[in-house]
Amino acid sequence: MTGKGAKPREKASGTSEHIQMDALAYSSRMLHWPPLGKLLLVISVLVVNIMTDSVITAFAVMALGLILMAYSTNMRIPFILGVFIAEAILILIIACGIISINGDTSQPCIWSADFLWMDFYMTSDSFNEAWLVMIRAIAGITMMMAFATSTPIPHLAQALRQIRIPDEICEIVVLIYRYAFLLLERLDTMWSAASSRLGFSGFRRTMRTTASIAVGIFTSSMNLADKAQVSLECRGYRGYFPIWNRPKKAGVGWVAIAVVTFVLLYILGTHTEGVIDFAGIVFGV
Amino acid sequence: MDFEYIIEARDLTYSYEKKDGAPMSLKGVSLGIKPGIRTVILGANGAGKSTLFYHFNGVFKPKSGEVLYRGIPLCYDKEILYQLREDIAVVVQNPDEQIFSSTVEEDVAFGPMNRNLPPDVVESRIRDSLFKVGMEEFRNRPTTQLSYGQKKRVAIAGALAMEPKVLILDEPTAGLDPQMSQEVMELVDQMCMTGTTVIISTHDVDLAYAWADEIHVLRLGHLVYSGKPEEFFEDRDSVALSGLSLPHTFSINHSLEAIRGLPDAPYPRTNSQLLAKLAPSDSDFGRIRIVPVSQDSQIDTDGDVVGVYGFEAKKLFRDRGISADINFNAIEGCCLSAMQGHDTTIYCDQELAATIRYRIGILTMFGHVPEVV
Numbered sequence: 001m002t003g004k005g006a007k008p009r010e011k012a013s014g015t016s017e018h019i020q021m022d023a024l025a026y027s028s029r030m031l032h033w034p035p036l037g038k039l040l041l042v043i044s045v046l047v048v049n050i051m052t053d054s055v056i057t058a059f060a061v062m063a064l065g066l067i068l069m070a071y072s073t074n075m076r077i078p079f080i081l082g083v084f085i086a087e088a089i090l091i092l093i094i095a096c097g098i099i100s101i102n103g104d105t106s107q108p109c110i111w112s113a114d115f116l117w118m119d120f121y122m123t124s125d126s127f128n129e130a131w132l133v134m135i136r137a138i139a140g141i142t143m144m145m146a147f148a149t150s151t152p153i154p155h156l157a158q159a160l161r162q163i164r165i166p167d168e169i170c171e172i173v174v175l176i177y178r179y180a181f182l183l184l185e186r187l188d189t190m191w192s193a194a195s196s197r198l199g200f201s202g203f204r205r206t207m208r209t210t211a212s213i214a215v216g217i218f219t220s221s222m223n224l225a226d227k228a229q230v231s232l233e234c235r236g237y238r239g240y241f242p243i244w245n246r247p248k249k250a251g252v253g254w255v256a257i258a259v260v261t262f263v264l265l266y267i268l269g270t271h272t273e274g275v276i277d278f279a280g281i282v283f284g285v
Numbered sequence: 286m287d288f289e290y291i292i293e294a295r296d297l298t299y300s301y302e303k304k305d306g307a308p309m310s311l312k313g314v315s316l317g318i319k320p321g322i323r324t325v326i327l328g329a330n331g332a333g334k335s336t337l338f339y340h341f342n343g344v345f346k347p348k349s350g351e352v353l354y355r356g357i358p359l360c361y362d363k364e365i366l367y368q369l370r371e372d373i374a375v376v377v378q379n380p381d382e383q384i385f386s387s388t389v390e391e392d393v394a395f396g397p398m399n400r401n402l403p404p405d406v407v408e409s410r411i412r413d414s415l416f417k418v419g420m421e422e423f424r425n426r427p428t429t430q431l432s433y434g435q436k437k438r439v440a441i442a443g444a445l446a447m448e449p450k451v452l453i454l455d456e457p458t459a460g461l462d463p464q465m466s467q468e469v470m471e472l473v474d475q476m477c478m479t480g481t482t483v484i485i486s487t488h489d490v491d492l493a494y495a496w497a498d499e500i501h502v503l504r505l506g507h508l509v510y511s512g513k514p515e516e517f518f519e520d521r522d523s524v525a526l527s528g529l530s531l532p533h534t535f536s537i538n539h540s541l542e543a544i545r546g547l548p549d550a551p552y553p554r555t556n557s558q559l560l561a562k563l564a565p566s567d568s569d570f571g572r573i574r575i576v577p578v579s580q581d582s583q584i585d586t587d588g589d590v591v592g593v594y595g596f597e598a599k600k601l602f603r604d605r606g607i608s609a610d611i612n613f614n615a616i617e618g619c620c621l622s623a624m625q626g627h628d629t630t631i632y633c634d635q636e637l638a639a640t641i642r643y644r645i646g647i648l649t650m651f652g653h654v655p656e657v658v
Binding site: 022023026152153154174175177178181182224227228230231232233234235236237238241242243244245 | 391430447
């Protein structure tokens, strides 16, 4: 068999990377840090990352994110997550490439080209802005990854509870987390079953099979919801999910850390704006 | 106690659809579950076993008829239903439908927390129930990272943490490997020995025949039999109509009647009982030694074949790094070992010794048996 349907599947439903991310969070060295504290720190750093126009601040945020991620995962990033990060960076490079060749035509040009009906016009500002956007975005990804690899979703829900997000929303977060895995597992099984019956041989058949699986997953989710409701009632459910092992609360210390980090990065940003001129380095202009 | 049945169903009728004339999942089912009696609800797939269970704890309300708990008809008031579900715990067939929480301890704590128990009580319930199902070291593990068998144990631990008076298990061994099935049944067995009324639903006739004191057979929503397992399996037409088959031990025993002229009764339910019935009176059996143990007991595993039975005894073996020859289904395993001529020692929990002695003693009904010391 040489059809596409017979090919071994490397990635179908995404189950493995979800489970790996979950496993990573539970084995993190930052697991017992207060989730609300971590959330505050990440949000303050992400905000300051956007507020300032300094590449140095973006680099600092990226360095902070990488350090936290390395500490959290003990330098053990699963290969599949590494591939996803690399994929995201590749998309960013393409996006920033587009920003850089879409410069303001009233400014001096450092490079231009015509291709079919498109005019490419790169200026010093557009080139520098593209770099800033890219480094900022990568810095944001590293910070968010540091948070995601150290905070299981139930801890995040607990953090949301602490900042007075309604219980209903927090419980939905936890239930989505719990049942997403079950539905992903079911999706994986359906995918393998369809694949073993040549359901993915040819474009049209692949489309039809994927649609059937989507319908199957929807039906499964309804069934699962019914059964889960019965199980909940069997276990004395009273309309809310009690939490037994509450993660640590974020004290004043964590607020101080978030504020100090924010202020330091902001000051760094305001004093280092325009310090690095990428256009000058690359094009000598 | 001024009631004969801990749970009783009277003329129970139920349909999953609301409209009139819809097909009925239960049709006039009347049965009683005696306290402390090992009860199996037997039936093919779709017979209505799970539907019946959900009536026992008030999750489903019958279309007609009534359910009585301790002789009192169920009242479908919210608070009373909460109290009822504290007493009657159900372990559903698929653990994924029962486990909601992200970690093992969170899930086990779910029931006790719903009862608003004090934290120290919840903590001891978590510890005890995880200990009973052998999942202590998995306490902080995410439930998404467990195997099916481990999830099943967590689901059972969740029910045990409620400390129910009645434990209902829907297909407890479905999807489990043989060793895990034996572990689960041994756990269930010990729950019975310590006074919990256990009800199991299954279509596994071998399990039902070996384990049950009493069976209730459902066929397409009708109750077709209630009573001793032997009498039901004697009626082959009924067995076939119910979508079931004869248990292995029952079949062999029945065949022996034709081959050797041995009478059917007494009916052996386990391999050891069957062997006792077949063994010549001059067979050279080994002896069985029953040794109740506590945390400071000395354990001597030299010479004899060693079996271990009971939560405490197993923990003791595990803590001291001692390996037993027979870890699961040890009463039956030790009887078979002694019948093969090996002197056998069974280490057990203090409170289980008398029950084990009684269970081995039952063998004398069937013929020549090993000596128990």
